[in-house]
Amino acid sequence: MHSLEVRLKGHLPDARGQGLVKDIQDLGIATVSDVRVVDIYWLDAELSPETLDMLGRNLLADPVTQIYSYRQGTPAGPVDESGYHTVEVAYNAGVTDPVEDSVLKAIRDLKVEGVNTVRTSKRYLIEGQLTDEQLEIICSRLLVNPIIQHVVEREQMSFPENPKYHFRLETVDILTSDRAVLQKQFGFTADEFQAIVDYYRKQGRNPTDVELETLAQTWSEHCVHKTFRGRFTLGGRVVDNLLKSTVMKATRELNRPWCLSVFVDNAGVIDFDGQWALCFKVETHNHPSAVEPYGGAATGIGGVIRDPLGTGLGAKPIANTDVFCFGPPDLPYDRLPQGVLHPRRMFKGVRSGVADYANRLGIPTLNGAVLFDERYVANPLVYCGTLGLLPVEIARLGKQKPGDKVVLIGGRTGRDGVHGVTFASEQLTEVSTATSSSSVQIGNPIVEKKMIDVLLQARDRGLYVRITDCGGGGLSSAVGEMAEETGVRVDLEKVPLKYAGLSYAEIWISESQERMILAVPPEQTGELLALFVGEDVEASVIGEFTDDRRLRLFYGGETVCDLEMEFLHGGIPQLRREAVWEPPHHPEPDFAEPSDLGESLLRILGSWNVCSKEWVVRQYDHEVQGSSVLKPLVGKHNDGPGDAAIIQPVPGSPKGVIIANGINPGYADVDPYWMAASVIDEALRQIIAVGGNLNRVALLDNFCWGDVNRPDMLGALIRTAQACYDMSVVYGTPFISGKDSLNNEFEHEGKTISIPHTLLVSAIGVMDDVSRAISMDFKKAGDFIYIAGSTRCELGGSEYLKTRGLVGNSVPKVEPQQSKNLMERLSTATGKGLVRACHDCSEGGIGVAVAEMAFAGGLGASISLKEVPLGEPIDRDDFILFSESNSRFIVEVSPDNKDRFEKEMAGCPLAMIGRVSSETRLEVHGRKGASVVSISIDELKEAWQKPLRW
C-alpha cells in the first residue's frame, strides 16, 4: 500500500481551490483566504521507491506545474501543511472510483506490474481562521456527501478482499406468511400482491427471491407506468388507460406517415429526410440527483443517451437537452429541511454531473432551461434528453429469433442501485464516518463512449438484430422485456462482475450503468465479440432466446427463476382510482400600478427563472460535432437568450433539426390544463421563432408530479393529459414518446410538500434549409418592431405577479386554431426572408422579450403600448407590458419589407409597436403616451446577467 500525493507548485494559483474559496464565502464564512487541493492516489501494491518515483515523475504529476511526494520520502522535500486546516475526502466502499481504470491502464503501459487497485482521495488545505464548527459546515455543505464519500480520519487506507458468494437458492414464503409486510417490502399494491399469490398457488410453490424481485421491478411505476395505464373516474367520466386515451390517442388520430416508431421503443422515431431518421427521448433522474447531485445527474444523462442508442437498431446521439428545477439558490439555511442538500449545491452538482458526462461523450448540449421554486427544495427535477440519428431502414424495433444469443456489452455489474444490501467491503478506512446501505454510482462516461463507438460499427456491419438499454430495472427489465415474445434463458454466473460476492438476485436486478443488451444470431457472435475486444469493450454471451415464452434464470446450472412471460408482462391488475378536480382560488392582485415600470422590468429580468443561464450553457460543450447552426447563446456578443437551437446533423445536407422545450409549472398553480396548453404553445413558438414550421414537429411529454394516490393530484394529472390531446390534434404535432416521475413529495415539519405539477414538453422540428434560420437579437437601427398575437389580461402565475409574491387566477390560455394560423403565417413570412429577428414572448411578457432582443443585439428600442393589439380591454400599462398571453411573438422587420410582411400576416392580430434604435436604451411609452420605462440596455443586461454570474 502506497499513497502518492500530487499538488500544484507553491507559487501557482489553484483554480479548484479558488472556486472553493468563493463557495465558502457564499456560506457566510469570510475568513478563508486560500484553499489548495492535493490529489492522492492510493496504490494497492508493493512498489520500490524507484518505481514510485517514476510513477510520480512520468505519470501522476505534471513536471511543469506540479510536485509529488510519497510515503517513503519526497524528492521535492517534505511538504509543509502546517498553518492549514486539512480535510481528506475519499469515496466510500462500493462507489466505483471513476479514475481507477485509466490509472491502472497507464501504470500497465509503463510496465509496472502488481498494482491491483487504485483509489483516489483529495486533501483540502484551507487557510484562514476557522472554528471547529465552521470547518464542519464547510465539510458537510461543500466537501463531503456522506452517501458517496467520507472523511479519511486515519492515514491508512485499506483494500479488504470481497468475500466469495456461496450459492443458496432463496425462496420467499408468500403463501403462508404475513402478506402486508412482504407487499410493502417489495412495493406491490394489495391487488398486485393478490395476483401474485394466486399465480403461485396455481403453481403449487412459493416464488424464489429473484422471481419476486423481477415481478416487483417489471410491475413498478418506473417500468410499467401503471398510473398512466390506470382506470380512473373524474367528475363521473371514466378514463380507461390515461395514456392511450389522451397523448397516444392524438398521435393515432393524426397518423402522420413520418412517425416511424412511437411509444414502443426506447425513444420515439420520426423520418428526417427519407434516408435518416431522428429519435428523441427525455427522462428524469430526480431522486438519485437529490441524494447525490453529481453522480445522480451524470447517470441520468448517461442513461438517456442509451435510449436513442437502444432505439431501432441503434442511433448515434447528436444533441442533448437538459431542464432542471431546483429550490431558490438564495434559500436561507434555516429553511432547509434536515438531510436535504442546499439548492445551490444541488444546482452546482447537477450541472457539473451532466456537463462532465455529456462533454466527455462529445454530445453537444444545445437546449434547456433552469427553473426555481421553493417546492423543489427536497425534490429537484433533473430532465435529461438526447436526440439520435439513425438510418430509416433500421428505425423500427428489432426482432430476435429463438436461438439468438443474449449479449451483455459495456460496463461490469456491481451492486449499483441494489438497495438494502450491506457491503462486505464496507470498511474503506478503519474509522469510516459513513456507511452506505445502497450504492450510488458516479458513472463512467468513457466506458459508455467506448461502447457507443464500437456499437455503431457493429450496427453498420449488421451484427445484431435487436438492442435495448440496460438502465433502471437492470437486466431484469432489459432482458425480461426484450424476451417477452420469445422467452429466454440466462446464465447469471456469466455476467462479468466489478467485484466478487454478488448473489444471483443482485446480479439480475443491479442497475449498474453503461450496459446494453444485444440479440445476436449465433453465426455472428464470433465477429461481434472480436470487434468489441479490439476496442477494449467487454461483451459477454450470457444466455439465449428461446421459444417457450418463459423467463428462466440459472446460476451454476441451478434454476433460480422460471416465470411465464404472459404472467410477468400481462398479470398486473389495472390500477383503479377516483380523481377529483377543484380549481384553486388565489387572491386577486390589488396593488396600485407603479408609475415607473423600469424597476419592475429589472426585477423580472433579475429573477431566478428569467435571468441569464450563461453560467450553465458555457460549461456545456455546445459546439462538439460541429453541427450547430443556431446556438443557445446568440447576438452581437454571443450572450443573448436564443429561443430554440438548430443543428445540421448530416454534413453536406441543408436540412436541420430544431430543438425546443416548454415548461412553466407556475401556471399549474392556477390550472394544470392551461399550464399544459401553454407549455406546448411555448415549445412550438420557439420553433417558429427561429424560422421553423409546424409541418414536421414531434413532441415528448414528461410529467413530474406529487403523490397520485391523492385524488386531487390525479385529477390535475388527468386534466394535464387531456390538454396534451386537445392541443396536439389541433396543432398537428404528435407526441412520439414520453415519461413520468410520480410521487415527488417530501415530509417536512409535519407538512407534505409536493412539487408543483410540472410538465415538460420537448419538441423537435425538421427544417428544410437551415440558411433560413433567424435569431432573436435586434439587427439594425431603424427597423420596425411588430407584435404578432393578441394580448389579454393574463397574469395568473406570471413572473410579474411572482415578484410581488402573488399567483393570481387569470392564467394564460391558448386558442390553438388561431395560434396555429398565426404560427403558419409567421413561418411563411420568415421563410420568404421578411423577418430579421423574432423572439418568443413568454415569461415576463412584452417587456422581457423586447429588452432581451435589444441587449442581445446591442441596440436600443422604442415601443408604445398603445399600439399593442388587445384580446380584451386592459386598463393598466404594467399588465400589458408583463402579461404572459400565449401565441405572441416580437418581430423585427426592415422598413423595405413592411408591406410584404403585413400582407403575409393578414388576418392575424398584428401591430407595429415601435422601432429599433441606435440609441442604446429601451424606451417604453404607456397607453397615454407617458414614458413608463427608460433604461439603458447595459443596465437591463446587467440585471439579467448578475444573478447567475457564478
Next chain:
Amino acid sequence: MVKTIVLRAPGTNCDAETVFAFEQAGSEVDLVHVNRIISHERKLADYQILVIPGGFTYGDDIAAGKVLANELRLKLGEDIRRFFEAGGLILGICNGFQVLVKAGFLPDPRSDGHLQVTLAANDSGKFECRWVNLAVNKESPCVFTNGMESMYVPVAHGEGKFVAAPEILPDINVVVRYTDEQGDAGAGYPHNPNGSVGNIAGICDSSGRIFALMPHPERHIRGTQHPQWTRLGAKQYGDGFPIFRNAVRWVQQS
C-alpha cells in the same frame, strides 16, 4: 491522393468533424483506433498527415490527455518520430494539443522527453465553450497557417492554459495567440479564455510540421457555424477551413 489518418482512442469525440474537415479539404481520411496501430493492423507510414483530434481521452483522468500521451510515448513513440522524420504533418487539436505536449512531441520532437511546457487548468476553474479571436503569427514556420492572418473559432476545454518555464518561452514557436475583436492580444479574460501565458493558443515545432492548438478550427468549416451568421451573413467557408486546406496543399506540393 493525400492520405490523412485521424487517430481515435477511448474518449476521442471530435473525430467525425475532423474527418469531415480534411475530406472537404480534399484528402482521403481514415479514422483509426489507436489499438490498430499498436497491433500493426494499420501503419502510420501509409499516411502523410496524422491528426490527434479533440476529446477526453481516457476521461482526461490524472490530467487532460495524460493517459493517451503516456500510451503514445511508450507504444508509438518511435513510429510517430519516424513518421515525422519522413516528412509527415502532425496536427493536434484541443485534447490532441494536450497529448502532443505531454508525450513530448511539442515544442520539440527531438527533445530528451523532459517536459518544459504544459496545458494546465483554466484560470477560471471552469470548462468553457466560447468563441475566440486568434491572431496568426506571420513569422511562424507553421505550414498549416500559411497565408492566414486571423480566425474566429470556438474553444471548449477545462485545461487549456498554456504554461512554460520562463527561460524557454522565447524559444517557443508561437503560431496563434488569443486576441480581442480588434486583434489586441492584451485584452485578458474572456478573450484569453484560460489564462495562457503570452496569450498562446497554439504552437508548432521548428520545422512547422507539427502544429497543435487548443481552439477547434474543425468546428468552423461552414459559414453557418459562425455564431453571428444570422447577423453578418454566412460565408461559404468558415475561418478554420484554411488550416486543413493548407495542410493538404502542402502535402500535394511537397
